[in-house]
Amino acid sequence: MKVLFVNGSPHEHGCTDLAMQETCKVLQKHGIDTEILWLGTSSLQGCIACGKCHKKGKCVFEDAVNEVNGRADEFDALIVGSPVYYGGPCSQITAFLDRLFYSGAAKWTGKPASSIVSCRRGGASAAYDRLNKYFEMSNMPVVTSQYWNQIHGNSADEAAQDLEGLQTMRTLGENLAWLLKCIEAGRKAGIEAPAYEKRIGTNFIR
Numbered sequence: 001m002k003v004l005f006v007n008g009s010p011h012e013h014g015c016t017d018l019a020m021q022e023t024c025k026v027l028q029k030h031g032i033d034t035e036i037l038w039l040g041t042s043s044l045q046g047c048i049a050c051g052k053c054h055k056k057g058k059c060v061f062e063d064a065v066n067e068v069n070g071r072a073d074e075f076d077a078l079i080v081g082s083p084v085y086y087g088g089p090c091s092q093i094t095a096f097l098d099r100l101f102y103s104g105a106a107k108w109t110g111k112p113a114s115s116i117v118s119c120r121r122g123g124a125s126a127a128y129d130r131l132n133k134y135f136e137m138s139n140m141p142v143v144t145s146q147y148w149n150q151i152h153g154n155s156a157d158e159a160a161q162d163l164e165g166l167q168t169m170r171t172l173g174e175n176l177a178w179l180l181k182c183i184e185a186g187r188k189a190g191i192e193a194p195a196y197e198k199r200i201g202t203n204f205i206r
Ligand SMILES: Cc1cc2nc3c(=O)[nH]c(=O)nc-3n(C[C@H](O)[C@H](O)[C@H](O)COP(=O)(O)O)c2cc1C
Pocket: 009, 010, 011, 013, 014, 015, 016, 017, 082, 083, 084, 085, 086, 087, 088, 118, 119, 120, 121, 122, 123, 152, 153, 154, 155, 156
């Protein structure tokens, strides 16, 4: 089993990464592999709403979005992370996730997911809610912890002092490991994935 972490922070080894590493350690203790993808500091293209992905099956822009969607089968769960910028997630992670889900949400159906946010002081829960929105409309079970998955600090050194935040990340790892093992056991016992109806789309113009 393998879990993909996507870090949208411009700091490869900042607070968001520190929190993710804490969750990774717990997953690894349970024999679950982890990979952290750092999106970097070059600006990531946002969605241009061309809709071509629905015909092509992938985004028109060839970057990390198509790479990750192309590798979705390798991963059993997805965790995304972001620093809080003005009470929301940073633009790097929303650009990535808008395109990842608009062009390939079906690839992630049934895979547990969660988000992690880091901030100096406030706005964490709004950013956390925003990130979970991607999973909540993509048939992905959202994994929670003992508190919302947030860590506080302006630097990794400061975040390392947030003992409750770090414990929250470890509990997230425990809950995710447990759920992944339950899903695997269910599959082996013959529990089938849900069969969904054809999706109805209404736009309320009449
Ligand atoms: C543009 C910008 C906006 C920010 N907005 C907030 C904010 O609304 N609330 C907050 O508590 N911290 C805010 N911060 C601080 C970061 O969220 C905080 O330092 C975070 O933990 C950094 O995570 P990282 O090391 O993973 O990048 C902001 C920082 C920047 C650069």
